[in-house]
Amino acid sequence: MRAARYYDRGDIRVEEIAEPFVTPGTVGIDVAWCGICGSDLHEYTEGPIFIPPAGHPQPISGxxxxxxxxxxxxxxVYAVGEGVTDLAVGDHVVVEPYILHDDVDTGPASRDYHLSRDMNFIGLGGGGGGLGERIVVKRRWAHRVADSVPLDQAALIEPLSVGYHAAERSGVTAGETVLVTGAGPIGLLTSAIVKALGATVIISEPSPLRRQKALDSGVAQHVLDPRAVDVVAKVRELTGGAGADVGFECTSVQPALDTLVDALKPHGVLVVVSIWGHPGAFDMxxxxxxxxxxxxxxxxxxxxPAVIALVEAGKIDLAPFITGKIGLDHLIDEGFDTLIHHNETAVKILVSPSGRGL
Structure with missing residues (x-):
């Protein structure tokens, strides 16, 4: 089968590899779509970060x-391993892409398995990846999605879950006012979750194309250009002088972080969602x-599970966030290069590893 393989910084190759084996307790999946994530871009331009360098095996995947x-x-799903009785061939699924030690509790009540020792992600730390035609994962990490959810939109459930967890971390409730800095994929999807929870969303974004995407997708009531508007003053105006209840930092840019500190009301909550590749600073x-x-x-x-339920119920429409679809052969020139050098023109670019979805 064909797959995109990371060798080193700036070196990703599309090549033929062996298909994975379905073993007891696992699920074989024909990958329909895989999104290009910001972390993939960081690996390509700055890595390896999560990806273990050659000769330094990841402790869990080896x-x-x-x-x-x-x-x-x-x-x-194209095959299920022995012992898997609650999924069947033909089921539509998404993958929660964790690599964890076998003794880590991932039960429904667990709130910290994602912080466990040596944690890594499928597609970064090993275990195959969605930029290959097929993947085999443990049953625990395959989540069934209703056939009514198009598979291209289903590929966004993983990044949407990032926004959902960020909202959980914030404690945001209906009726509160939220300021989100950055209308990239995570900023938009976090806004979608927060708005679905009943909050008023204000987005600050300098790119006109991304501001328009925020408006077109309906994830915010107010979309501001920080180059033309005093965002802090506008937030205070919109909140009767109080300031925002919650802020989500989705840019890894210092001025955005500073804006949130100034725009939040006393006792406000600032959630840092973006991955910072450099130190940031607070005015303590x-x-x-x-x-x-x-x-x-x-x-x-x-x-x-909660995110899938929101999507299946029609509470969040993921279609507007898909701005490109490509095959593996154009992963770099139409995928990575676009998102690195012209990221204001795209939100989420999806890849069809087999090319059948194109």
Whole structure:
């Protein structure tokens, strides 16, 4: 089968590899679509980060580069291993792409398996990936999705789960006002979750194309250009002088972080969602004098079932966020290069590993 393999920074190759084996307790999936994630871009331009370098195997998977990439995937079950009785061939599924030690509790009540020792992600730390035609995963990580949800949209359930967990971390409730900095994929999807929960969403985004996507997708009531508007003053105006209840930092850009600190009301909550490849800074006096809560968030934890239910119920429309579809042969020139050098023109680019979806 064909797969996109990461060898080193700037070196991803599409090549033929052996198909994976379905073993007891696992599920074989024909990958329909796989999204290109910001973390994939970081690996390509700055890595290896999560990907274990050649000769340095990941402690759980035992794999090192070259690694098959891709962790935002949807597909169709083509085989189930012995002991798997609640999924069947033909079921539509998405993957919660974790690599964890076998003794980690991932039951419904667990709230911290995503923070466990040596944690990594399928498609980064090994275990195959969604940028290959087929993948085999443990039953625990395959989530059934109703056939009524198109498989291209289903591929966005993984990044949507990132937004869902960020919203959980924030404690946001209906009726509150939220400021989101950045209308990239995670900023937009986080906004979609928060708006579906009943909050008023304000987005700050300098790119006119991304601002338009925020408006067209309906994920925010107010979309601001920070180059033309005093965002802090506007937020205060919209909240009767109080300030935002919650802020989501989705850019890894210092001015956006500073804006959130200033725009939040006293006792406000600031959630850092983006992955920072460089140190950031806080004006600590402002944090202290406003008694702000600053919270980090990473990925998701038992989030997929609730997110799938929201999508199946029509509470969130994922179609507007898909801005491109390509095959493996154009992964770099039409995928990575676009998102690295012209990211204001795209939100989510999906890849069909087999080319059948194109």
């Amino acid at each position: 794999e090192s580069a070259p690694i098959t990439m891709g962790h935002e995937m949807s597909g169709v 006096q402002k944090i202290v004098l406003k008694e702000l809560d600053v919270r980090g968030t990473i990925a998701y934890v038992n989030s997929h």
